[in-house]
Amino acid sequence: MQRFEYPNDRETVNAARVRALEALLIERGVITGDTVDKIMAIFATEMGPFNGAKLIAKAWVDPSFMKLVAEDTMAAVEQMNFVTKGAGAEGEHMRAAINTPEVHNLIICTLCSCYPWPILGLPPYWYKDPSFRARAAREPRKVLSEFGLDIAPEKEIRTWDSSAQIRWFVVPERPAGTDSFSEEQLAALVTPESMMGVAIVKPPGA
């Protein structure tokens, strides 16, 4: 629902203005003509949810690695062959919240949009929208149902508000019917939404 009035050329002016700003910054030697494209390429290929999916698949097939993810998340991340190793902007100190049959976890940032870049990349729009940030704090079940996820009343929901220097992600439960799956096949099932707690990982074909 649109609650405010906007000019008809809202997006064309925004687009022209941001390119004007970028052009001036290149001319003044602040950034180069390649800077923004190179940053976006890093998020497309090196820092993104494809990393988190690999980590979760490994945790599903290796119980000792799952234990490490739970107890010393950064040591587990360091074992993965990510370009950021055990560091990376917005991922210097990451923690995992592990879903179980008894507990469902949800990550939020009520003050802004803190997010573990090295393994999840950049957050989807809804995560940054004030409606999600406000509502998930008080009525997570209702919010999750809007995402199509109904959490049984007997299952505890834990919401993690990232207000200090720690960045959180969720380790979803391994779906049934995947016993014969390779790590690669399992990783392909893991969505960004499942690593934020607004979805579960579904078995293939479900």
Add this chain to the structure above:
Amino acid sequence: MKLQHYLGGLEGLDPIPLDTRVFAEAWEERIFGIHTAMMALSPQLNLETTPSTFNSEWTWADLRKGAESMHPFDYFKFRYYEKWLGGISAYFVAKGYITQVELDARTETFLMSPPVMPKGGDAAVDTRVRTYLLIGDDPKRERSTQPRFAIGDAVCVADPKSVDHTRLPGHLRNKPGIIDGVYPDAYVYLCDTGPDGIGKAMPVYSVKFDPETLWPGNTEQNFTFYADLFEAYLEPAIAP
């Protein structure tokens, strides 16, 4: 009191916009990239200097201060990256890198005909940006004092003076919680928030809250709320 500090639990809002794209409009990735480059080139970082002319500090705290200083209606009116575009443009004008007149003029030019973007620049600039993304800006420091609280301690969240920027979610002010975790070592924040209390290295805790104490009779069952809080935001619970 700033609405932006008190979003947690706010009622009467619309259903969640289920847009899974990172950028709602294609132009938004340009401002994200500019912001990220500014953080990477900010002079206080311990990274190799480059020929970039960027010589003033820019961190998340600067971006957040801008969003937190907005009129609360405007905060809701403008999309996430629209706020970034406004704040970052104003910063470059205020610091004298560009003028508002030339930004407006170039915008007009780009509205008339497709943008012609300048090329080139020193590759060392982009190398530093990449290095920043790969190693980050570690806020962890060695502890100089013992943490004031231990796991299981009952605490009460402080209620410091409201300033231009905070990392204390408003819905937790004055609320009772239990220490659920003590993070190793100590953590600095990107700026000194003055009477708000953070900046210098201090312990950070995971604090557990019963949502029923945050929103009595107006939350959900079988639900626990956790927040990571700097030590300055916590006081010992007062015995009943």
